[in-house]
Every structure is written in C-alpha cells, then in structure tokens.
Amino acid sequence: MAKLSYAKALNRALRDELTRDESVCVLGEDVGAGMAQLTLGLQAQFGPGRVMDTPISEQAFTSLATGAALCGMRPVIEFQIPSLLFLVLEQIANQAHKFPLMTGGQVAVPVTYVVPGSGSREGWAGQHSDHPYSIYAHVGVTTVVPAMPSDAYGLLVSAIRSDDPTVVFAPAGAMGVREDVTRDLVPVPIGRARIHRAGTDVTCVAVGHLVHEALAAAGELAGEVSVEVFDPRTVYPFDWPALADSLERTGRLVVMDDSNRSCGLAGEVLASAAEGMRLIAPPARVTRPDGSVLPFALGLDRAVQPARAALVSAIRSVMK
C-alpha cells in the first residue's frame, strides 16, 4: 500500500493531464523551478513552452490564460499566494467567468487556477495567508477545496477537464496530509460531497484542512455523540442533495468553515439547511470572526482560525 502525499497528488494530476492532453499548459511564477511543489519536475519533462515561467504580472497572465482558452487551450495557472486571488478577482470573476454568458454561449473558458498553500500559512501574516473560497463561490466560479490527497488528485484532474473556469484551493493545512491509496487515482466529479465518517447524531460539514479537525473532533466525541463528517469537496456548486440526505439521518448541523463569518460559506450552508432540510435543533457554525485579518504572531494567527475545541463545544451545544 502506497502512502500518497497531498502535494504529490497535485503534482501527479498535473503531470497526467499534461501527458494526456496537448492543450494543457501551465503558467505561473517559478513554476519551472517548482517552488510551490505543484510543478516539480514538470518543466524538465514537458519543456518551458508548456510549463511557462511568468514575470510577476498576475493580472496579465491570468487574462492571458483566458485569451488562450478562447483559442482552444486549457491553461492551468498557479498562484503562489492565496491573496493573489484578490488581485485577479477582476480577471476571473469579471472576465473569464462572464464570457460564456456575455457572448451568448459562443465560448468556453477552460482555465484552472490552483493555489497550493491556501489559508493560514503560519508565520506569513496578513497578506500571504487568506482563504477566499467563499468569495469565489459567491461569484459563481466553480470552486473546489480538497481535503485528502486522492481528492486533490481527482478534483484537479476534473478542474482541468472542466469547460468552465475553476479555482482549486489546496489548503496549506492539508498539504502535508498523506493517505493510504489502495486503488487507482481517478477523477473526482465536481459538485459531489464525500462522507468521511458516518454518524447518526450530528452532521459536521467541514471544508478543506478542517475536515481533519472534524475527524479528530468526531474521534474525541466517540461514545458521546455520533458525528457524521461531511466534506463538500466542492464549495461551489455545493452538493445540497447529499447534505439533505445526511440531515435526514442526523437532524443536527454544525459547520466548520475557514471563512470570515459574515457572508461566508457556513452562513450559506446554515441558511440552506434551515430553508428546506430536516433540522431538529438550531444549527451552529465555527468560523473565523467577522472581517478577520490573520495577525502575524503565532498565537494570534491561531486565535482567529476555527479551532477543534470550538467545534467540539458546538457539537455538544447542538445536542442539548
């Protein structure tokens, strides 16, 4: 049985797609050297024409990928820093995402944006540590946040094959995860959740690296509360039918989400459950505080992140 690391899984997905499809290419800063691990060894294998180092001009190369996609290519862009997704919001949300509708269906924009190391990166402070997946979900851009290496592989493959622009957040907190892989790595369909642990009392929706916190919390509570750990994997489009199914079993909901509280994904999950799913107790969420900026000092950085202890309390509170 092979242990697959998350970073290796992303790298393998990209290698497989570059091998499979000539129209796939990679653009980004330091991708030749493979500084963010995603592209390690790929330039040597596929050449600098397909794995292309760009100057530090994120806005230009993001839209350059759009133009290339309009002409039949399937570019993959790597952003070394998650906050760059704020810088290129115009190019993704206002250009790439809007092209199919605005042109009346004349074009597709199959571009994949990968952030290896999203969310808090301890010690990197405010401008290098952010997790704007709720913003992209709000805009309506396909957004995936895999927690497990096999899902990182499968969702990156699906993102590259998708005809729509897709953002792949690979949380820094998950990049070190290793998984026993017992079967072939396969594409994972976009928009489908995965239940990592079945339970009957509470459905715990957790996103990205927080899935591992939720699994640990469920372990801690074993014998006291039966927690179902629900990993949406794709935050937009969210797998609402799977959530409804889970709540049919449990009737109680806690969401753990690495977004700021106002207008974050957790709020959307709670609202959707309250509107039309089975709830026998008021739901709860564990998020970053409103409007958080991650402070530098380690204790402060951790203080604003959703924590396992808070999740455990939230799960107990919905059982009362």
Next chain:
Amino acid sequence: MTRSLNTPAELYGRMRLIREFEETALRLVKSGDIVGGIHPYIGEEAVAVGVCAALADDDLITSTHRGHGHVLAKGADPARMLAELAGRTTGLNAGRGGSMHAADVGLGILGANAIVGAAAPIAAGAAWASQRARSGRVVVTFFGDGGLNQGVLLETMNLASLWKLPVIFVCENNGYATTMPISTGLAGSAVARAQGFGIPGETVDGMDAVDIRSAAAAAVERARAGAGPSFLECLTYRFGPHHTMEQRIRLSYRPAEEVERWRLRDPLVIQAARITPQEREEADARAAAILAAAREFALASPHPDPADALDYLYASGMRGRGGEG
C-alpha cells in the same frame, strides 16, 4: 456584406456603414429601443477600418466599450449587431452582451470589453495560442488613451514583447479619457511607453484610413514574421459624446471650437476625396439600405424569454439554484 476591404471605395463604404450604424443606433437609443445607451464611435471610423483592412479573415481582434466600429470593420453582420444592441435573441450574443460585449468569435471578434484595458491580455493570450499552434494568426487589441493608464495593459506589453507575441496594440487616442483630457492624464507619451518595453511604436493620423492601413500592414507583417508586437497610436477624435447619457446630462469639457476643428477632418470626407462621386453615392445608398434592413430585422426580432436569463452561464451546462422559494 462583403468582408473585403481593399479598394478606396471599400474603405469608404465600410466607414460609411459604421457611421450609418451609429446614427441608427443613436435614434434607437432616443426611442428607447436600445436600453442603457451606447458609446458612439462617430469620428473614429478610420481607425477600425484602416486596421481591419490590414487583417486576414482568420485574424483576431479584441475591442472596447466604444466597440461598434471594430466589430463591424472585422465583418460582423450589422443586422445581428443592431439586434444585439436592442437585446434580441437574434443578436450576435443572443441579447446577452449588448453594446459593450458584442462578439462574433467565428469572425475572429473575441469581444468588446467594458473594462478599460482589460482585453489586452486576452488578446495576448490569443496571440500566444496562435504562436504555439503556428497558425500565423495575428491579434489586434484596440484600446483608448485612457487604457494607457491601466497597469494590466503595461504588464501585457511587457509579456508580449518578451515572448514576441503576434499582437498589435492599437491605441485610439481621441484626446479624452471620458472627460479627462490626455494632457492631464498621461505622463510621457503613448509611443514612448511601448518603446520602453522594446515594442516599436508609431503615431499615425487617426483620421486617414489609408495611412492607418499602411501602418497596420507593417505591424501585421512583423507579427506574422515572428518579430513580435507593434504599437500604433492613432490620433483621432470622437465627434459626439462619450456616452449617450450626455444627451440628457449636458457636460462641458471640450471647447466647441476644438470639436469644430476636428469635424473638419472627418475621416469619411478624407476618404471620399479618393473615390468618384458615383462610388460615394453608391456606398452611401448601400449603407442606408443595409441599416434600414438591419433596423427592421432588429426590431422585429424576439426578446429573450425571461426564463432563459441565465442560459449560457456555464459552458459545462451546470445550473445553479434559482433565486426564489
């Protein structure tokens, strides 16, 4: 409509068509058939026609908020273009884009773009794809003098020059970024900016379609030969408002004498002097007939069904949840 733009009469004819289109569109804005107004291209016709005359059918362009001229010069059907402005299903974009997003990808028109300067990197990306495919296609990106102050355009010039992309930067300098005179908005000069990136730049008379065509042809040749991008600054002037909202809000930011002085250099008059009166009359009559038919077609075309408002949102066919209930 012929897409050929070779003879002096054809150049004149296409400019006349654009002028007639804009005048028709202005009337339809007044009548309320075009909602949201337009950014009229009147006065700048020589730029679009001169540049597109240097392009082959399978070359590509990106356009701007003031884009009707570019789209028509590249060969779009005026009837479907007008229907787009009127928000009809028969429009180029099925009524989903309107004036500022008109596109006809089959004709190499990658779309007008409503964010100033934003289309330049898209054009560069198309040029990159062309370079990789060795297709020989070149890409023109049109932008105004206002676009020169967008960082992404400058980033794009750097990339295009580094990678020798077959892209041509066409700056339509009409002297005003909306209401801001270029003298108060641009440090240095447009051409010097391009030259700073190692891109050859040239300033041409933006009212003379023949001059523009010659300069564009040299840039196209250079791009096709693999020598990389060029930059053309076309000195031009819009005879009318920035946007038709100025029909309602009287703004005073250009001296009347200045407008009159430029009107004496009407690009249609300049080009008309190169053809016979008979050719001119024929072209005028043809443009009028085309636009009369286009108007009839557009206004007789169906409005989209509100139930289809989010059709085409996802190329993959994905549908999100509705907004009600």
